[in-house]
Amino acid sequence: MLSKNQIKLITLLKQKKYRVKHNLFVAEGIKTINELLHSDFELSHLYTTTLDFSASDVLTTLISEKELKKISFLKTPNTALALFKIPMPKKIDFSKLVVALDNVKDPGNLGTIIRLCDWFGLDNLICNLETVDCYNPKVIQATMGSIKRINITYTDLSELLNTRHETVFGTFMEGENVYKSNLPENGILVLGNESNGISEDISRTINKKISIPRFGNIKETESLNVANATAILLSEFKRRIIEK
């Protein structure tokens, strides 16, 4: 049985300020929940219509499908919804490539970028304070559980970049062709906002401008979506390591 207070709390967790206040976020779907149960993330509570999960009994409440529908953020709810504690970010390891996001606003894009970081073996992702919250339910959904392997830090990005000695890469129309650029094993790769690219403030901290060449010969072609640009750039950085 779900109490009114539980329903209220879960509903509030749609909003960032309540996630911060309660230090909790919502995960849905068997795959995502199972991934997080087998990780350093700490379960706060599991609400489920089946007993297929290996979570402690004390933290599990069996609910009806009707109840799940009431608390789910999805149009077609899965079989469970879990609350996990928001972890403290760990110290960032700059000895490997790190991705930094400047005002990425779309939850689907952030989720996809987290998945890409995971695929390409990155450990760290830095987000400026205006980037969408990674504990937003839509982001959690899009990461498919891979968020557990990426250490995500929200910080004043411009301040942080000013203190670092690694090369800071950013994509600009006039940047050097990335296929011909010298790409080191470490460094910081900045990706900007969906509409406006990298902000002026952050631009000043970039010391290597790169670009993904456009092969179509018509100039009006739209720019690449930020998640696709991330995919191509991470592929380029990592390919060099294989080829060494």
Place this chain on the structure above:
Amino acid sequence: MLSKNQIKLITLLKQKKYRVKHNLFVAEGIKTINELLHSDFELSHLYTTTLDFSASDVLTTLISEKELKKISFLKTPNTALALFKIPMPKKIDFSKLVVALDNVKDPGNLGTIIRLCDWFGLDNLICNLETVDCYNPKVIQATMGSIKRINITYTDLSELLNTRHETVFGTFMEGENVYKSNLPENGILVLGNESNGISEDISRTINKKISIPRFGNIKETESLNVANATAILLSEFKRRIIEK
């Protein structure tokens, strides 16, 4: 003023069978409509709240914002909605790289793949008959107008691939590392369904299996999203041309 019949027709065009019946599709948003007005696409009718478009007066109806809201497929309608005629696909040119989709179901993914084909200078995209319709309003939205530069053909993909002599590439877990593969300037690159990859039927027509290596050392990492995989693979094919 909008007539009841016009409203009815536009609403029906959400469904593929009525798009096929009337040979019309819906485009929304200033950018997309402007791109399509400056292309080979033939305007059937423009409904707009402003007179900022260079469309013929005969084909333009000035409507109120309230009327636009009634016909728009978007949550927050833009300033115009246009009906364009669905073009006849042209003959496919196999002298350049061609992407072929096998059961891609998500409109956002198809739209993104069309944008990627445009970015990387491809002219042709082939879709099997189960792939989501490229004139679906969500696809049109996601292509940002780039659909006008890509010749899209829906066909029995397995039958077509069986008659071709170009190398047919497909991504498989056990495929050859794409970074080390020999990639020609032409060929057919097949991408499969979001959940199930390339179908058995189409698998038999693949004569070169490739893979994008996973750099994270944990096996449970989710597979790449099909649009991101397309981005990485097109980048690899095209990079080779630059480096020649």
